[in-house]
Amino acid sequence: MAAARMGQPCPGDRIWYRQDWMLHVRCTCGHGASRPVWRWAADGCMDSRRPIWELVARMRCSRCGGKASSTQLTEPERQRR
Numbered sequence: 001m002a003a004a005r006m007g008q009p010c011p012g013d014r015i016w017y018r019q020d021w022m023l024h025v026r027c028t029c030g031h032g033a034s035r036p037v038w039r040w041a042a043d044g045c046m047d048s049r050r051p052i053w054e055l056v057a058r059m060r061c062s063r064c065g066g067k068a069s070s071t072q073l074t075e076p077e078r079q080r081r
């Protein structure tokens with residue numbers, strides 16, 4: 001696998017490596033949520049050494065129980081200068 005460019009999030013990144021990033025998740029039913037990666041991991045009892053895609057694969061919508069239809073990672077606010 002090609003190495004990701006610095007600063008470019010990749011689903012194969014480990015949770016700890018992107019733990020401060022905001023992960024926005026949206027379901028096909030329209031329900032969405034945004035939380036820091038570490039928060040999703042804590043709620044899902046996910047080991048931070050696992051890749052982010054595994055965390056996303058485990059997610060279930062709190063309204064309909066469906067899988068996340070789209071996800072987006074954005075930089076933590078405090079790093080935007």
Ligand SMILES: [Zn+2]
Pocket residue numbers: 027028029030031061062063064065066
């Ligand atoms: Zn849903």
